[in-house]
Amino acid sequence: MEKQGHKVDFGHLDVEALAGKIRSFEGVSRKRPIADIAAIFESVSDMYGDCVVDFGDDAAAIDIGGGDVILFAADGIWGRLIEKSPWWAGFTSVLANVNDIVAMGGKPLAMVDVVSSSRCEDFAEIFSGMAEGVKKFGVPVVGGHTHPEGTASLSVAIIGIAKKDELIRSDTASPGDVVIFAADMDGRTGPNSPYSFESLSFKDPATIRKMYEAPQQIAKQRLATAGKDISNPGVIGTLGMLIETSRVGAAVDLTKIPLPDVDVSFERWLLMHPGTGFVLTAQPKNASECIRILKSGGIEAAVVGEIKKERTLDIFAGKNTATVFDFEEEGITGICKK
Numbered sequence: 001m002e003k004q005g006h007k008v009d010f011g012h013l014d015v016e017a018l019a020g021k022i023r024s025f026e027g028v029s030r031k032r033p034i035a036d037i038a039a040i041f042e043s044v045s046d047m048y049g050d051c052v053v054d055f056g057d058d059a060a061a062i063d064i065g066g067g068d069v070i071l072f073a074a075d076g077i078w079g080r081l082i083e084k085s086p087w088w089a090g091f092t093s094v095l096a097n098v099n100d101i102v103a104m105g106g107k108p109l110a111m112v113d114v115v116s117s118s119r120c121e122d123f124a125e126i127f128s129g130m131a132e133g134v135k136k137f138g139v140p141v142v143g144g145h146t147h148p149e150g151t152a153s154l155s156v157a158i159i160g161i162a163k164k165d166e167l168i169r170s171d172t173a174s175p176g177d178v179v180i181f182a183a184d185m186d187g188r189t190g191p192n193s194p195y196s197f198e199s200l201s202f203k204d205p206a207t208i209r210k211m212y213e214a215p216q217q218i219a220k221q222r223l224a225t226a227g228k229d230i231s232n233p234g235v236i237g238t239l240g241m242l243i244e245t246s247r248v249g250a251a252v253d254l255t256k257i258p259l260p261d262v263d264v265s266f267e268r269w270l271l272m273h274p275g276t277g278f279v280l281t282a283q284p285k286n287a288s289e290c291i292r293i294l295k296s297g298g299i300e301a302a303v304v305g306e307i308k309k310e311r312t313l314d315i316f317a318g319k320n321t322a323t324v325f326d327f328e329e330e331g332i333t334g335i336c337k338k
Contacts, residue, residue, distance in 0.1 A: 008255075008259070008266045010254065010255050010317040010318060011317075011318065013254070013266070013317050013320065015254070015315060015316065015317055015320040015321060015322040016320075016322040018254075018267060018270070018315065018322070019315060019322035019323065019324040021267060021271070022234065022236050022237060022270060022271065022324050023324055023325065025233065025234065025237065025271055027195065027231075027232035027233040027234055027237060027271065027273070028233045028234075028237045028240070028332055030232065031232075031233060031237075031241065031332050031333050032331075032332065032333070032334070034055070034056075034333040034334065034335060035331065035333055035334025035335055036334075037055075038055040038056070038334075038335055041055070050062055050063045050064075051063075052069055052164060052167070053104075053167070053169055053171075055335055056170060056171060056241075056245045056333060056335035057104070057169060057170045057171070057228075057245070058073060058099075058100040058101075058103045058104055058170065058228060058229050059071040059072055059073035059100045059101055059104055059106070059158075059160070060072045060073065061104070061162070061164070061167060063164060067163055067164050067165065068161060068162070068163060068164065069161070069162055069163075069164045069167065070159055070160070070161060071100075071101050071104055071106040071158075071159065071160035071161065071162055072157070072158075072159055073097060073100040073101060073157065073158050073160075074097070074155060074156065074157035074158070075093065075096040075097050075100065075155065075156055076153070076154070076155040077089045077092060077093050077096075077153075077154045077155070077156075079151065079152065079153060081192060081193060082122070082126070082152045082153065082154055083152065084192050084193075085125075085191075085192040086117075086121075086122045086125035086126045086129065086152070087125040087126070087128055087129040087132075088129060088191075088192045089126060089129060089154055090125065090126040090127060090128065090129025090130040090131075090132075090133065090154065091129035091130065091132055091133045091201065092129075092133075092196075093113070093129075093130060093133070093154055093155075093156040094111065094129075094130055094133025094134060094136075094137060094139065094141075094156065095133060095137075095200060095275060096156075096231070097111055097156050097157070097158035098133075098137045098139055098158070098212070099229040099231075099276070100158065100229055101158055101160035102212050102215050102216065102229075103168065103215060103227055103228055103229035103278055104160075104162060104167055104168050104169065104219070104227070105162055105166050105167060105168040105215055105216055105218065105219020105220070105224075105227075106160035106161060106162035106167075106216070106219075107160055107161050107162065107216065108137070108139040108158055108159075108160045109139070109158075109159050109160050109161060110139065110140050110141075110142045110158070110159055111139060111140070111141045111142065111156050111157065111158045111159075112141065112142060112143045112144040112145075112156070112157050113130065113141060113144035113145075113154065113155065113156045113157075114144055114145045114146075114147075114153075114154075114155045114156075115127070115144065115145075115146050115147070115153070115154050115155075116146070116147035116148075116149070116150050116151065116152060116153040116154075117147075117148070117150070117151075117152040117153075118148065118149050118150060118151075118152075119152070120148075122152050123146065123148075126152075126154055130156075132201070135205060136200060136201075136203070136205050136208050137205070137208060137209070137212070138205065138209060139158070141156075144156075162219070163219075163220075165222075166219045166220055166222060167219070168215065168218070168219050168224050168226065168227040168280070169226060169227075170226055170227070170228050170241070170242050170245045170246065171226070171245040171246050171247075172225055172226045172246060173225055173226035173242060173243060173246040173248050173281040173307050174225060174246075174248065174281075174307060175248060175307050175308055175309045176283070176284075176306070176307065177225050177226070177281040177282060177283060177284075177306065177307040178281065178282055178283075178284050178287050178303045178305070178306050178307070179239060179250055179252060179279065179280075179281055179303065179304050179305040179306060179307065180279070180280040180281070180282060180287060180290055180291065180294075180301055180302065180303055180304070181230075181235055181239075181257055181258060181277075181278075181279060181301065181302060181304045182258075182277060182278045182279075182280065182291075182294045182299050182300065182301035183197075183230065183235075183258060183260075183274040183276060183277035183278075183299065183300060183301075184199040184200075184211060184274060184275060184276040184277070184298060184299055184300070185199075185258065185259075185260040185261065185300045186199055186203075186298070187199025187200075187260065187262070187274070187275060188262060189262060189263075189264055189272075193273075194268070195232075195234075195268075195271055195272050195273055196272065196273050196275075197260065197264075197269075197272045197273065197274040197275060197277075198275055199274065199275040199276060200275045200276065207298065210297055210298065211276060211297045211298045211299055212276075212297075213297060214293050214294045214296070214297030214299055215227070215278060215294075217293050218280070218290055218293055218294075221289070221293075223282055223286040223289055223290050223293075224280045224281065224282050224286075224290060225281045225282055225283060226242055226246060226280070226281040227242075227278055227279065227280040227281070228241065228242045228278065228279050229277070229278060230273065230274055230277035230278060230279060231273060232273055233332070234270050234271040234272060234273065235257065235269075235270055235272075235274075235277070235279065236252065236270055236313070236315065236324060237271075237332065238279050239252065239279045239313065240313050240324065240325050240332050241332050241333055242279055242281070243307065243311075243313060243327070244311075244325070244327050244331055244332055244333060244334075244335065244336060245333070245335055245336060246307075247311065247327075247336050248307050248308065248309065248311065249307070249308045249309065249310045249311045249312045249313060249314070249327070250305055250306065250307050250308060250313050250314070251305050251306055251308060251314045251315075251316065252304050252305035252313070252314070252315045252316070253304055253305055253316060253317070254266075254315055254316065254317040255317055255318075256302055256303065256304040256305070257269075257270070257302070257304050258300045258301065258302050276299060278299075281307055287303050291303070311326070311327040311328055312325065312326045312327065312328075313325040313327075
C-alpha cells in the first residue's frame, strides 16, 4: 500500500485554514480552564515545598529524597466515550495514565479509580477494559471507589517513580532545540472516536512494554530537553502546550510529520490522539539517538521543526506558512513556568 504521506498535496495545502482548525479544535479549547484552576491554588502555594513539578505537566513530581521523585497524575475519560463503549473507556483510562508517567521518563507503579454508573453492565464493561489494560501494561489497579448511581463517569489516578535529575519535563525546552514527533504507526482509526488512533489492544504485552521502555531510556541518558504525551489536542496542540509552558515558540515543517499507512486525512491526523505518541525536544546533537531509541522500541519518530525564542507556534509547508498560536496574545492552558 502506498504511504499516506505520499498522498498529501502539500503544494496546495491551505496552511492558514489548517491553523484555524487546530486553534478552534475542541481538544485544544477544553484545556483553557486549567489556568483558572491553577490560579486558585496559588493561595496555598507555600504548601508545595517538596513538589518539583506541579500544574502544566503530564504528572506532578514530588521529591521523596535520595534523588528520587514520586510521579502523580490523574485522568478523567470523556463521558461521550463511556456512553459509546464502556469497555474501551476502561482500557483508555489505563493507557492515558500510563502515558503520563512514561512521557516524563518514569516507571508506572499502580493506579486507583473512581467509577460512577447506575447500570451494572457499565461497571462490568469498564472494569473489564481496565483489567485488559493492566494485563497489557503490567501496572495494577490497587483500589478505588464506586458510585452505583448517576451519570456514568470514570477517573483514574496513577503513581510512578523516577530519578529527579532524569525527569523529562514540559517547561524546559530552549531556543535551538529541535522538535521530534513520535508515535506508534501500527494501528487504525479508533472505532469509538473519530479523533483516536488505536494501536495497542491487538498487541501482546511484551511488545507494548518494550515500546514504553523507549522514553525511559531517553530519560536515563538525558537526551531530551523537554517532552509531553500527545493527548486530546493532537500533535500540534500538544506541542503548543509544551512551548507555552516553556515560554518559547516553535516552527513545524508539516512535510516532515510521520504519517500512518491508513486512510485518514492529513488534517484529521494532526487532530488525532495516538494510542502511543510523544512530542520531544532535544539538542540537535542528541536528536538522532532519540530517534534510534524510539524506533528500536517500535515507535516511528522524526525531527519536524525547531524551538525558537519568539513565542508563536508556526506551521509551514514549503513557502506556505501560518501561525497557530501567538502566546503573547492567547494561550492554551495559560500556564507559563520560565
